[in-house]
Structure formats: structure tokens, C-alpha cells
Amino acid sequence: MEITLVETLPQAIHEVTAVGVIIKAVIILAVISAIAGFGTYIERKVLAFMQRRLGPMHVGPYGLLQIAADGIKLFTKEDIVPQNANKFIFMVAPIITAATAFIALSAVPVFPDFTIPEFVPLLGGVFVPSIASDINVGVLFVLGMMAAGLYGPLLAGMSQANKWGIIGSARTAIQFLSYEVVTGLSILAPIMLVGSLSFVDFNNAQSGGIGSWLIWQQPVAFVLFLIAGFAETNRTPFDLLEHEAEVVSGYATEYSGMRWGMFFIGEYANMITVAIIASVVFLGGYDADCTLGWLFIILKIAFFFFLMLWVRASWPHVRPDQLMWLCWKVLMPIAVVNIVITAIVMMV
Amino acid sequence: MSLEHFKNRNIGTQHYTTIDVGHTPVGAMQTFTQVAKRTVKGELFVGLWVTLREMINALFKGDMATVKYPFEKLPISPRYRAIHDMLRLLESGSYRCIGCGLCEKICISNCISMDTRYDENQRKEVSEYTINFGRCIFCGYCAEVCPELAIVHGPRYENASEQRAGFSLFEDMLTPIDKLNLQQEYDGFGAISPNADDNIKKTPLAY
Numbered sequence: 001m002e003i004t005l006v007e008t009l010p011q012a013i014h015e016v017t018a019v020g021v022i023i024k025a026v027i028i029l030a031v032i033s034a035i036a037g038f039g040t041y042i043e044r045k046v047l048a049f050m051q052r053r054l055g056p057m058h059v060g061p062y063g064l065l066q067i068a069a070d071g072i073k074l075f076t077k078e079d080i081v082p083q084n085a086n087k088f089i090f091m092v093a094p095i096i097t098a099a100t101a102f103i104a105l106s107a108v109p110v111f112p113d114f115t116i117p118e119f120v121p122l123l124g125g126v127f128v129p130s131i132a133s134d135i136n137v138g139v140l141f142v143l144g145m146m147a148a149g150l151y152g153p154l155l156a157g158m159s160q161a162n163k164w165g166i167i168g169s170a171r172t173a174i175q176f177l178s179y180e181v182v183t184g185l186s187i188l189a190p191i192m193l194v195g196s197l198s199f200v201d202f203n204n205a206q207s208g209g210i211g212s213w214l215i216w217q218q219p220v221a222f223v224l225f226l227i228a229g230f231a232e233t234n235r236t237p238f239d240l241l242e243h244e245a246e247v248v249s250g251y252a253t254e255y256s257g258m259r260w261g262m263f264f265i266g267e268y269a270n271m272i273t274v275a276i277i278a279s280v281v282f283l284g285g286y287d288a289d290c291t292l293g294w295l296f297i298i299l300k301i302a303f304f305f306f307l308m309l310w311v312r313a314s315w316p317h318v319r320p321d322q323l324m325w326l327c328w329k330v331l332m333p334i335a336v337v338n339i340v341i342t343a344i345v346m347m348v
Numbered sequence: 349m350s351l352e353h354f355k356n357r358n359i360g361t362q363h364y365t366t367i368d369v370g371h372t373p374v375g376a377m378q379t380f381t382q383v384a385k386r387t388v389k390g391e392l393f394v395g396l397w398v399t400l401r402e403m404i405n406a407l408f409k410g411d412m413a414t415v416k417y418p419f420e421k422l423p424i425s426p427r428y429r430a431i432h433d434m435l436r437l438l439e440s441g442s443y444r445c446i447g448c449g450l451c452e453k454i455c456i457s458n459c460i461s462m463d464t465r466y467d468e469n470q471r472k473e474v475s476e477y478t479i480n481f482g483r484c485i486f487c488g489y490c491a492e493v494c495p496e497l498a499i500v501h502g503p504r505y506e507n508a509s510e511q512r513a514g515f516s517l518f519e520d521m522l523t524p525i526d527k528l529n530l531q532q533e534y535d536g537f538g539a540i541s542p543n544a545d546d547n548i549k550k551t552p553l554a555y
């Protein structure tokens with residue numbers, strides 16, 4: 001009898017409950033918002049170092065409290081809605097960006113799963129899963145949600161009665177039309193290899209050490225996905241939507257205070273999401289069995305985050321027509337060829 | 349590149365080199381070859397390496413360009429024309445100004461205002477001397493015209509103020525008598541040339 005007891009006990013504990021998911025959602029919201037804030041600090045520091053500057057230095061030790069200062073500024077700034085703007089859409093657009101970014105995060109694995117210790121009142125013994133909702137079409141859902149997030153800039157630009165905003169939203173449409181094909185096609189090849197859309201399956205398929213990472217089998221798809229990911233999060237070299245030198249601030253021209261901040265949080269959350277997808281799909285993901293596995297995936301995510309800043313410091317950005325040219329005439333054919341080759345290799 | 353190179357405006361005498369930018373591709377085939385070449389050539393990684401190298405240099409080799417301005421300052425040129433100083437004679441410690449009024453006369457923005465009187469020894473002394481730094485354009489004419497090297501430009505350039513008019517008195521600009529040993533000669537406008545001694549000729553007194 002004792003043996004059955006031991007066997008059934010872990011299963012009872014590891015049941016995903018509604019409370020656990022809610023706790024997970026709160027953790028994601030809190031931690032990712034904090035990381036997004038911290039990300040602005042890291043970005044400023046890294047860009048500064050690459051340009052041989054110091055970056056923020058004077059608020060707190062090494063300028064660390066600059067985040068707090070920025071937060072206070074964003075929260076207390078006047079929320080201006082332009083006179084001729086479509087007020088409702090103008091006010092809702094930033095929420096779309098931020099919300100979709102966090103919804104996308106609900107289907108990717110963030111942090112290891114754990115059980116809240118028994119001594120905690122009320123919540124003791126609740127199992128908190130690593131993925132808030134492990135749906136079996138995870139990849140599709142996340143990509144779809146991130147794509148839906150572009151409605152934020154699109155609507156924001158069109159609703160604000162500002163010519164720079166209009167140009168910004170036109171560029172959003174261009175960008176959207178260009179990269180979305182590449183994202184889908186590039187990630188299709190790994191999906192064919194793994195045979196599943198769930199991130200957990202991706203992780204399990206690559207659990208055999210570095211040699212089993214999908215990047216070795218699909219280097220082209222990896223590069224393509226990375227390029228499309230940069231476009232998806234509208235980072236340099238594809239930051240056409242709000243390039244200051246050309247369109248003032250693009251879709252965000254008329255925004256101020258926290259509404260502008262929401263676009264920012266959304267962008268940083270998207271950066272983290274893309275980094276997580278790239279790490280899980282191509283770089284082996286996490287190893288759920290040991291703590292080191294989680295450390296490794298955090299390192300991988302940090303590397304991708306750093307890569308985005310690094311690229312921003314190094315490369316000039318492309319024109320909208322160059323982006324379309326790149327996506328439709330170069331990347332898409334390569335992605336299709338990659339899929340065909342993958343399919344042939346799988347069949348043989 | 350030295351200062352002389354920068355100042356050389358005679359176009360054609362400098363050693364310019366043209367960078368080889370290759371040729372613009374003509375036709376679809378050449379365009380395609382160029383794209384294919386650039387795709388595999390890894391030029392983008394050179395760019396990545398440049399920024400990473402700068403970062404490593406800045407962080408670990410102290411090659412940081414930032415000057416934390418109010419706390420540390422870059423040295424300024426000795427010829428820099430900032431807030432004026434009134435110099436003293438090193439031997440006697442009395443001020444060099446003889447009250448000739450040339451600086452007041454030449455000042456193109458009329459911001460020097462002075463008055464003189466006889467002192468108890470019947471020598472001319474400066475009774476009043478102010479410069480309105482709200483008007484001064486720091487042209488350096490006063491320093492150039494001064495026959496005694498008395499009024500010169502000093503190194504104090506932080507002269508932001510809340511008012512448009514900002515007057516400086518003679519006593520404020522005068523080298524403090526206890527800092528006389530620290531007094532610096534000015535190398536800029538009006539300073540004697542380095543080879544001044546060689547150029548001096550004896551004034552013939554007798555015909």
C-alpha cells in the first residue's frame with residue numbers, strides 16, 4: 001500500500017489548478033514588467049558602452065534607480081489626447097500592444113514550475129506550472145498573438161490625426177505584410193521535424209544535450225526566424241515604425257506618459273517572447289529536471305536580448321521598401337527552399 | 349591629424365584617397381550576384397565586431413570617451429578667450445593697468461566702462477573699472493590693444509547666469525595679491541610673441 005501512496009502523491013501535487021495558473025499569470029505580469037523596465041536600463045547601458053559612453057550614472061549606484069525615476073516620470077506625466085484624434089481608439093491602442101504581448105507570454109515557458117511550500121497560508125501546496133497554459137498549438141498561438149499586437153501601432157498611428165502617425169501606421173502595415181510570411185515559413189521546418197506545435201514537445205525533442213539542438217539541423221530556419229523576430233519586435237534594423245530621424249516618432253508621435261510607456265513595455269515583452277521562442281525552438285530550451293537547465297535558458301534568453309541591443313548599436317536600419325524587398329524576394333524564397341529540402345530529407 | 353592639416357583650406361593640396369566602393373551592378377544577374385555575395389560574406393559580422401571591440405575597450409581598457417563634466421573638465425587651450433583677468437606686476441605686486449583707456453575705446457560692444465583719477469602721489473590710478481559680461485562678445489580686442497598686458501583673458505568659462513547683465517569689477521578680475529605667485533601669463537590675443545626679444549631694436553636716441 002505504501003508504494004502506491006508514494007506513486008500517486010506527486011501526481012496529486014502536480015495537478016494544474018486555476019489558482020496556480022492565476023498565480024503564474026500574476027508572476028509573469030509582475031516579473032516581465034519589471035524586466036521590461038530593467039531592459040530599458042540595460043539597453044541604455046549597453047548602447048552607451050558600445051559608443052564608449054557611460055550611460056545613466058547618477059541616479060542611484062551606476063544609475064540603477066534611473067528606472068524608478070523614469071517610471072515616476074511616465075506615471076505622473078500629463079496624458080494628452082490630441083484634439084482631432086479618434087479618442088477611443090487613441091486611448092485603447094497602447095493597451096492592445098501591451099495586452100497582446102503579455103497574452104503571448106502566457107503560452108511560452110517562463111521560469112521553472114514549483115509548488116508553493118505548505119507553510120504559506122492560503123496558497124500552501126498550490127502547484128505553479130512553468131507555462132501558464134500549455135496549449136497544444138503554443139507556437140501558433142504565440143506568433144498569432146504577437147502579430148495581433150501590431151494592431152496597436154496600426155490603430156494608434158491612424159487615430160491620432162498626425163501625419164507622422166499616419167506614416168508610422170502605413171509602415172506598420174508594410175512591416176506586418178513583410179515579415180509575417182517569413183516568421184511562419186521559417187518556423188515551419190522545425191515544426192515539421194518535431195511534429196508538434198507545443199513548446200513542451202519542442203523542449204523534449206531537444207533534451208539530448210547540445211548535439212540535439214534544432215539549430216544544427218535547421219541553421220537557415222534559425223537565421224530566418226531571428227531576422228523575422230527583429231522585424232516582429234520592430235527593433236533595429238527594422239525599426240521603421242518609429243524611426244526618429246525620419247518620422248519623428250512614427251505611430252507614437254502624439255503619445256505621452258503612461259500610454260507611451262505601454263507601447264514600450266509591450267515592445268520589451270515582445271523582445272523577451274521572441275528570445276524565449278528562439279531559445280526553446282532552436283537552442284534546446286530548458287531542462288525541466290534540473291535547476292541548471294533553467295539557468296541555461298535564462299542565459300540563452302539574455303544572449304538574444306543582448307543580441308538585439310548589440311545589433312541596434314551596430315547596424316543601420318533599412319528603408320521600408322528594402323524591408324519588403326528583403327522579406328519577399330530574399331527571405332521567403334530561402335524559407336520555402338528550406339522547407340522543401342527539410343521535407344525531402346524527412347521523406348528519404 | 350594635426351591642427352595645421354585641419355586649417356589647410358587649399359583644396360587639392362591635401363592627400364585625399366578615394367575609397368573603393370565597387371561598382372553599381374548593372375542588370376539582374378549582377379544584382380543577384382551582389383546580393384548572394386553579401387549574404388554569405390559576413391560583412392554584417394564585421395560591424396558587430398566593431399561595436400563589441402569598442403565595448404570591450406571602453407569597459408576593460410579605460411577607453412571611455414565620457415567626461416563627467418561638472419566633476420572633471422577637459423583642459424582648455426591657453427589661447428581660449430573666457431572671462432577677463434587683470435594681471436599684476438610680479439616684482440612690485442601693483443596692478444599693471446595704467447588707466448590709458450584704450451580697452452574702453454576699442455571695445456566693440458561698449459561694455460568696458462572706466463574712470464581714473466590722481467592718487468596722493470599725483471599718479472594716475474583706476475578709480476572705477478567694470479566690464480558688463482552680458483554684452484561682452486569675448487572678441488579679445490581689449491587684450492590685444494592693452495599696452496601693458498594688463499587685461500587678458502582668463503580660463504574661467506562657466507559664466508552662465510540668471511541675469512542678462514553681469515558686471516565684473518576691477519577688484520574681482522585682479523589677481524589676488526596672495527595668489528601672485530600663481531599668476532599665469534596669457535598666450536592668446538595681445539601676448540608678446542615667443543621671439544619678441546630677438547625683434548627688439550634699440551631706439552636711436554641721438555641723431
Ligand code: SF4
Binds near residue numbers: 484486491
Ligand atoms: S573681449 Fe571684446 S567685447 Fe569683451 S570687453 Fe574686450 S573688447 Fe569688449
Ligand code: SF4
Binds near residue numbers: 448451494497
Ligand atoms: S587695461 Fe590695458 S588698455 Fe585698459 S586701461 Fe588698463 S592699461 Fe589701458
